[in-house]
Amino acid sequence: MQEESQVNSDELRAQVKEKYRAVAVAPDAEYHFHTGRPLAARLGYDSAITDSLSDAAVESFAGVGNPFSLRALQQGEKIVDAGSGSGFDCFVAATLVGDQGQVVGVDMTEEMLTKSRATAVALGADNIDIREGLLEELPLQDAWADVVISNGVINLCSDKQRAFAEIFRVLKPGGHLQFADIANSEPVPQSAINNIDLWTS
Amino acid sequence: MLLDSGFEDVQIGPPVDTFGGASGETNARQFGVYGYAFLARKPG
Numbered sequence: 001m002q003e004e005s006q007v008n009s010d011e012l013r014a015q016v017k018e019k020y021r022a023v024a025v026a027p028d029a030e031y032h033f034h035t036g037r038p039l040a041a042r043l044g045y046d047s048a049i050t051d052s053l054s055d056a057a058v059e060s061f062a063g064v065g066n067p068f069s070l071r072a073l074q075q076g077e078k079i080v081d082a083g084s085g086s087g088f089d090c091f092v093a094a095t096l097v098g099d100q101g102q103v104v105g106v107d108m109t110e111e112m113l114t115k116s117r118a119t120a121v122a123l124g125a126d127n128i129d130i131r132e133g134l135l136e137e138l139p140l141q142d143a144w145a146d147v148v149i150s151n152g153v154i155n156l157c158s159d160k161q162r163a164f165a166e167i168f169r170v171l172k173p174g175g176h177l178q179f180a181d182i183a184n185s186e187p188v189p190q191s192a193i194n195n196i197d198l199w200t201s
Numbered sequence: 202m203l204l205d206s207g208f209e210d211v212q213i214g215p216p217v218d219t220f221g222g223a224s225g226e227t228n229a230r231q232f233g234v235y236g237y238a239f240l241a242r243k244p245g
Binding site for chain 2 (some may be wrong): 030171
């Protein structure tokens with residue numbers, strides 16, 4: 001992931017909201033990243049689960065990896081999706097943990113919150129609760145979660161250490177953080193790190 | 202950063218060509234950007 005930088009947190013947050021607002025309302029537009037079912041297939045999601053979900057549940061998915069690939073979620077686990085977007089990973093997680101499990105999605109973008117809440121209702125997913133919030137201030141009590149998942153969001157936080165501290169706080173002792181994000185193998189010049197446009201595009 | 206935050210047993214999955222074929226591929230190739238899965242555990 002990128003190093004900490006001098007990027008303005010509020011400005012970065014505003015641009016991230018603008019980008020993902022567009023993905024929520026116009027999922028079929030062209031973006032610099034893949035979206036929807038083709039992306040889920042590319043990242044190795046279980047097609048049986050993806051195929052069982054409605055188009056609304058999948059079409060605005062814009063993750064960068066598969067947070068379920070290194071450890072399988074267990075029935076009954078309590079999950080937090082940090083940066084839940086349109087809710088795709090919440091819906092996958094809810095399928096995996098079953099009716100006895102719980103999933104809380106946290107996101108900051110109004111259009112994503114609206115879409116994911118509507119989709120959860122349409123799916124009859126009573127074990128999903130979508131909350132407005134930031135990764136740096138997760139709206140959850142201490143030690144609530146068995147697992148925190150996240151997908152392509154921590155990289156968009158200007159203060160990653162604070163985001164990780166919040167995730168650590170809401171996890172139970174022995175709980176797991178399983179997330180996907182991008183990382184670079186070639187050095188990124190400071191001028192690029194400080195360019196907000198490159199964080200979101 | 203994960204270890205600094207108190208996590209342990211950190212695992213990193215293989216790289217995934219997240220941006221291949223998308224318009225962001227050029228920037229991704231320039232800096233060797235790929236997607237990765239990460240797993241870490243809170244002690245206890």
